[in-house]
Amino acid sequence: MTPAARISAAIEVLGDIETRRRPATDALKDWGLSHRFAGSKDRAAIASLVYDGLRRKASAASIMGENTPRAVVLGMLRLQRGLTVNAIAALCSGERFAPEPLTATEREKLEVATLDGAPAPVAGDFPEWIEASLTRLFGEDVVPELQALTTRAPLDLRVNTLKVSSREEAHNALPHLGAVETPLSLLGLRIMPGEDGRGPAVQSEPEFIKGWIEIQDEGSQLAALISNVKPNEQVVDLCAGGGGKTLALAAMMENHGQLYATDSDARRLAPIHDRLTRAGVRNVQVRTPRGGADAVSDLNGKIDCVLVDAPCTGVGTWRRNPDAKWRLRPGSLEVRVKEQATVLDRAAALVKPGGRIVYITCSILPEENDDAVEGFLSRSKGFSALPASEALARAGLGRLTDLVRFTKSGLQMTPLKTGTDGFFVSVLVKG
Incomplete structure (x- = not known):
């Protein structure tokens, strides 16, 4: 396919997403099948x-003066890809499979494209209804x-110290x-994305198959490290899902002590077993819930650290x-806030005196972060939020002090400040 034909296809897919109101992955899959x-x-x-069009949907539509799939793609090529007006015009030749030629109005819009004075939701490309929440933070x-958050994310890998002696050894391989x-x-x-947005097929690499490396955003790695779990501790990963942070915790514990991995949805735990085997993990006990029963009720009051990688937006x-x-x-934010309260309250029962909850979200909304923690502290006697600077120092991560954004009850990582996904972490200590 020519570059122009690819642009026509992207406009078609964006039109399908808008018309049928469904995820981009579904629309792209159907386009490929047809x-x-x-x-x-x-x-x-x-x-x-x-995906670049969706990243810049609001700003692209703004500079073009209309919110159509074609306008979004044209505006994105100018704002996100940095193409000149003449380069865009060359792609829109109207020839076979190419988009129709630029109109005089489209050319004019592209020539004077600027976001100067645009409202925050337009310039920042986010839904208007969360502006107040974001401004709070x-x-x-x-x-x-x-x-x-409109930029492309890199592909980050975590070196598994249960299999490899150092990061350098994995890097050299x-x-x-x-x-x-x-x-x-x-x-x-870290592997930066190529021009087409793709990274290498890491899962087919011998080093991945041998368990030397795992795919994990640097922010997620840091969140696990902030937990500061130690060998011989008793630890629960309460929202383990596919096991990304479980594997990181097991490596930190050097396969000593006991790590219990569970999740309220048994289906999310399905991939964890093969991943544990590949990574050489021997101290994890997977607790799969059966019939809605609590899989870790026998551990109440016995746990040093409960990791809550909470469901979030x-x-x-x-x-x-x-x-x-x-x-x-x-409505989806409201659902997640209720789920966060439930899982925090469950975690509280597991922690022994002197133990801790490490609350993590991949969100930047205060409702899911500081507000969730403050709500928990108001309900749960005996817990307090450890100052985030102290949590970093205890974990040997003082180098993050000038990069993270400290909040009332924790710390916030963001692409702008830390180059990671947007992770929130709060350490809650039981007196």
Whole structure:
């Protein structure tokens, strides 16, 4: 497919997403099934165009003066890809499979494209209804913080110290991937996305199959490290899901002590077993809930650290899931806030005196972060929030002090400040 044909396809897919109100992955999959002539590189390039269009949907529509799929793609090519007006016009030739030529109005809009004076939701490309929440956290930095969430995320890897002696050993084994060491996590390697938005097929690498590396955002690695779990502790990963943080905790514990991995949804735990085996983890006991029963009720009052990787809206992952921002609704936030309260209250019963809850979300909304923690502290006697600076010091992460945003009850990582996804972490200590 020609570059122009790929743009036409992206406009078609965005139209399908808008008309049928469904996730981009579904629309892209259906497009690929109905256009089997398109090769893998074509499909990847089209997906990249679609996701970039969704990243800049509000700002692109604003500079073009209309919110159509074509306008979004044209505006995105100017704002996100940095194409000149003449370059865009060359792609829109109207020839076979190419978009129709630019109109005089479209050319004029592209020539004078600017976001100067645009409202924050337009300049920052986010839903207007969360502006007040974001302003609570970021103040005057709302636009630059949210613009950082419109960029493409790198592919981060965590080196598994149960299998590899050092990050350097893993790095030296993967020179063909072009990885660099992550700046904040001493266990991380980073691969920047290519022009088509794709990264290498890491899962097929021998080092991945042998368990040397795991795919994990640097922010997620740091969140696990802030838990400061130690060998021989008793630890519960209460929302373990597929086991990403479970694996990180097990490595920190050096396979000593006991780590219990559970989740309220048994289906989310399905991938964890193979991952534990591949990673060489021996101190994890997977507790799968049966018939709605609590799988860790026998551990009440016995646990040193409960990790709560809470269900959330995922606003902090918009670099990776840009279509999620436009599907976010107030009702879904309300549901997540209730779920967070439930899981925090459950965690409280597990912690022994002197133990701690490490509350984590991949969100930047105060309702899911500080508000959730403050609500928990008002309900649960004996708990207090450890000052985030102290939590970093205890975990040997003092180098983050000048990079994270300290909040009332924890700390916030963001793409702008830390180059990671948007993670919130709060350490809650039981007296």
